[in-house]
Amino acid sequence: MIKVDHISKHFEHTQALSDVSLEIDKGEIVSLIGPSGSGKSTLLRCIHGLEHPESGKIYLEDEWMDPSDEEKFRAQRSKMGFVFQHFNLFPNMTVIENCTLAQINVLQRSQEESEKIAMQYLTRVGLAEKRDEYPNKLSGGQKQRVAIARALCLHPEIMLFDEPTSALDPEMIKEVLEVMTNLAEEGMTMIVVTHEMGFARKVGSRVVFLDSGKIVEDAPSDQFFEHPQSDRAKDFLSKVFYQ
Template identity: 55%
Template sequence: MEALALRGVNKWFGRFHVLRDLSLSVARGERIVICGPSGSGKSTLIRCINGLEAHQSGQIFVEGTELTRDLKTIDRVRRETGMVFQHFNLFPHLTVLENCMLAPVHVRKLSRAEAEAAAMELLSRVRIPEQAHKYPAQLSGGQQQRAAIARALCMKPRIMLFDEPTSALDPEMVQEVLETMIALADEGMTMLCVSHEMGFARAVADRVIFMDEGRIVEDSPPRSFFSAPQHERARLFLSRIPGG
């Protein structure tokens, strides 16, 4: 079964047609990096997949469930998808551990002991167990983003969605987050990542998707995309990206 399928998806913001008849199929365990110029629809695509934005037409299937506006369906889809945002979105009044425990306790109905054990295991997995009892403001940006990844993993998702996870970080913090994501990829997690980190795309992606003006204009393995992009817009984009 496909992990994810989009069929003829359209999305408007007012008169702005941000996703245009977009279709995409992602196999379980596949790692996709989505790139393209600003305003091409990359983040909107990711946000539509777990219902943070509603698409107006077409179909989105997540692990066989069609995403509709029905709240039960949205909840079912969100149980399967972990989301990591550009700006972390950690609750500032909760410790890192409490951030990680919140959804498992209230959504998956784990006991506090079970949720804490799972959270500590995942904080160890992203190499920040010593930060568990600190508040987000006490962490570096890279540590906050790794905490956000652990929080998403606490819900045991089948698919991880990343929306520019390193773009808000200082350059020296980028690598530690990318290493965490590479480790996830090596474990076989299905991943869709909006990113301009072309080195990460070369190292991890099974496919690179290039978007422009709400459409997928290239969809190819990294070697083909970086050595011989087919679309002029992709060639121009790569010429302006360090490491492209």
Template identity: 50%
Template sequence: MPETILEISHLRKLYDDLRVFEDLSLTVHEGEVIVIVGPSGCGKSTLLRCINALEDIQGGEIRLRGEPVSKENRNLQSIRQKIGMVFQNYELFPHMTVLDNIMLAPVKAQGRKKEEVREEALDLLKRVGLESKADSYPRQLSGGQKQRTAIVRALCMHPEILLFDEVTAALDPEMVREVLEVILDLANQGKTMLVVTHEMQFARAIADRVIFLDEGRICEEGTPDGFFDEPKTERARKFLNTFTFERKGAKN
């Protein structure tokens, strides 16, 4: 059994009166790619935000390699450095060039040498086909290029786990592919990842394990083939049906 990287146990999360998670547990092993799917409002994004302590939790525990992830932990900053997060709307820093966006945290937060970080950043940019954009500002990039930059920015921190929060939801269809290919490539390199997505074909291709979240509970969990071909629960079947279309009348 590979080593456990992330362990969520009995997570409880409330927004005022709204119950998001009552008792959610999930274990992520090293090198595993977990895809989380589910209807909107089921808590997918909130779960990722909890893992990064961007949200307060009301009960349970989240541990990264045994160390608690919480706002009370004095080491939160260094834990967050081990958790890479990619947001739906990129969240690049608009006043910095692509290269500065990538270098900021490794240099300032991790205290690494500028030259070494620059070299790595340029190398990573080259791998995602953006070597010519190093000195561009985010506003000069397309959505897909921005998202690839955001992925490189997360990667440059050498995170133990990467969280992808609907990273293609804001993109034009043609740009979706270039971003998903980068993520697929990371999966092939054995990176540990938690991916929230609405791209079902992509989910099937990349996942080691699919988790179907509904109303804050893990409704179903399984291998991608098992989940997509023979969902066990009625709820999952209904959800998957929303992605297929059928025309009742004859086509002439």
């Protein structure tokens, strides 16, 4: 479904990604893990077309995502839902308005249809009764569940998550991981940057471990956690498990 073909990306003096290649099939749940600054967000943002690699290409369903072909690029991007660490809800809009805005503006759905679809997904994340609240009245976990519902309203074929639980208090992490686990069980293709090793191990089908802008390991989850191959991955796992 996604093919990342030899991409590199630098910012000023930082080589954020060096010659990264990766293929993700439909239905895979890929956990992107690695130390801070290893390039996880940059890789996810390149896949979503928020950043452009200076070399290499991204393919979605065998079609190159060419940023210069603006209309097609926009259509390709709209097949991917993106969930941010800090939710990125519009603070001046209610929950339902957050969920209908892009449906109306991007997909040209009617107000009525957009609201119906929004309510389906808000119900799925357990927040139907919050439809008319503003984000500042919600807990962090609720905000993130709204952000997930908002992304799902566009019927994405793949969901990208960038540390969706890192900004949450511990007691709210579980409710967000539950929503993500349900999505995974329904067969959604997902790429998840996460420090939740329990989630990566139990729900993820595969782990891609990045260090210094390179993929150091790419293995089925069980294999990665039971038998990491590289010293870097062993060192990383020893820290996240025993800290």
